[in-house]
Structures are given as structure tokens and as C-alpha cells.
Amino acid sequence: MERTFAMIKPDGVRRGLTPQILARIQNKGYRIVGLKQMMISRETAEAHYGEHRERPFFGELVDFITGGPVVAIALEGENVISGWRAMMGATNPANAAPGTIRADFATTTGENVTHGSDSPESAERELGLFFGEGELLK
Secondary structure (H helix, E strand, O other): OEEEEEEEOHHHHHOOOHHHHHHHHHHHOOEEEEEEEEOOOHHHHHHHOHHHOOOOOHHHHHHHHOOOOEEEEEEEEOOHHHHHHHHHOOOOHHHOOOOOHHHHHOOOOOOOOEEEOOOHHHHHHHHHHHOOOOOOOO
């Protein structure tokens, strides 16, 4: 079994999309092994988006993700990293396949409702950033 980190971003939480997104996850058959609504500190946000630090949009990313509550989710399942990313759809909702979360709910590239780790390494790092020792189900 593989694990990954998923997030419902502030725009998704603000718009009340959390129940629908969680239902899609469960309907797919993925197991939710960690779940919490939280405010992300600036320090955690900067670590989370660290690979974008030198890009001009880094500050906007950090401001957005710290601008409201998020729902942090730890998922478990067969090929869950690629499966969750497929469920989310392309970063730009205009390019997202019909039926994906971003095609159905996202408004812009900057407010695209969800996040998902892109590799086993980033999943491990992001799960560690958002969930402490003993917070995930076995």
C-alpha cells in the first residue's frame, strides 16, 4: 500500500467543497488515514512550497495557502499518488479533464481547490510536515 498527502486548499474549504471531495476520495476506495482542518503557518507553507522558492509566484503561493483554513489529508491505497493526481486533474482547470475535481470545481490556476504529492519522496516529506508522530492510522 502506498501513502500520499492531499490537501483541500483555502478556496475549496471556503466554498464548502470539503464533503464532496472527501466523498470522491472514499468512493474511489482510498483509505483516509489522517484528516484535520488547520491553519498553515507561514514557516510550514514556505517549507511545503520550498521547490518554488526562487520563482516569482512563491510569495503569492504562501500568502494564498496561509490565507484560510485547509483540510490536510493522508491517503492510503494502491497507486494512490498517481490516482489522486488523476482525480484532481491538471493544475490549470481550463486544461483539466471533465469529471476531475479541478474541472468541476476550480476557478483559476491559482485557486485550484486541491493539492497532491507528486512522488513517493514528496509524499513522505509532506506527510511529515502536516502530520506528527502517531497522528496517522496504522
